[in-house]
Amino acid sequence: MQRPVFGRQDFDYKPSVPVVALRVDVQAREHEIPIHQHESGQLVIALRGAVTCDVPGALWMVPPQAGVWIPGGTPHSNRSTANAVLFFLFIAPGAAALPARCCTLRLSPMLSEMIQYLAGLPPTYEPGSATDRLAHVLLDQLCTMPAEELFLPMPQDARLRRISQAITLDPSDRRTLSDWAHELATSERTLNRLCTAQTGLSFGRWRRQLHMIVALRELSGGATVQQVAYDLGYESPSAFITMFKKAFGKPPATYISDRLRVEN
Structure with missing residues (x-):
């Protein structure tokens, strides 16, 4: 599912399923999403271009095909480079054993492809369906990704x-x-x-x-x-x-x- 712009409704996205992926294509200028927070955890990913995430006490860097993990309830804002291709992975509370603090996760090529594929599917799916099985494998893989410390206090x-x-x-x-x-x-x-x-x-x-x-x-x-x-x-x-x-x-x-x- 492709969304060329970020709507206000996305600032408090509450998926009814374990994980939802959204794609955002940034226009030919830098783009900034103002400070917001949501109940779900969020992984901010840059397929092309890059993003910085401002969270309390730190400025985090998202290089290409890496992601900044932002736990649910954390106020944050995102600023991306022009012409970036971004993915936002919203993860329901308790759906995966991810860190309780912000961190940068380096993504494997396989996991990156899975996220891109999920972003092209409907945002709701039935338990036990093919999409649901994909979602759980994706979350299992995400929990194994190595963390990096690309941030500025x-x-x-x-x-x-x-x-x-x-x-x-x-x-x-x-x-x-x-x-x-x-x-x-x-x-x-x-x-x-x-x-x-x-x-x-x-x-x-x-x-x-x-x-x-x-x-x-x-x-x-x-x-x-x-x-x-x-x-x-x-x-x-x-x-x-x-x-x-x-x-x-x-x-x-x-x-x-x-x-x-x-x-x-």
């Missing part, structure tokens, strides 16, 4: 949230912590202490990690290394490549191609 302090929101909207914003302290009428030391206490990272490390999350999203969506480097405010693509390699152990082009090769 987000601060809760109002002042730091203001900074994080500004940088998230404009990653090229290069204002220093001293600049922010002056703007927020506080001290640089206070902001850095709060950032370390609430995220486990200094402000400089936190901003670099944010850049890497954004970079993965944009590269997975088809942006070039040069474009991403300049969008993040790096002076040159080589400086960005160096930082990316420090974070992920590989240059960006190699990292993305290797991941796609494994998943396809």
Whole structure:
């Protein structure tokens, strides 16, 4: 079943069956679903392009053919790259032994194909039917998928949230912590202490990690290394490549191609 846009009714989707898959084709611009929550657990999947999921305390990254698991009742918002192809897997409470906290699950090619196939079937089905049997095999497989930690811890302090929101909207914003302290009428030391206490990272490390999350999203969506480097405010693509390699152990082009090769 294909849905080209997200309707308000999907924000509180309550399947009457163990699992329902919905497909969403994003238009030729970035798309953001505002903060919402639903009783069912949700797996957010990017078949093409990428998604970031903002949940309390963290910003999660969904690379191609991986999924972010969001337990039922968790407030969250999703932002996808232009022209992304997404799947939303709604899982009824108690239908599968999935984690009680958010995590990224790497999907096998077989599981990805099963999810895509389920999305093309009617959203309701009878117990014991072929679709029901497929749904239970899908859930069994999903519970075996390895977890990844592609997320950025987000601060809760109002002042730091203001900074994080500004940088998230404009990653090229290069204002220093001293600049922010002056703007927020506080001290640089206070902001850095709060950032370390609430995220486990200094402000400089936190901003670099944010850049890497954004970079993965944009590269997975088809942006070039040069474009991403300049969008993040790096002076040159080589400086960005160096930082990316420090974070992920590989240059960006190699990292993305290797991941796609494994998943396809």
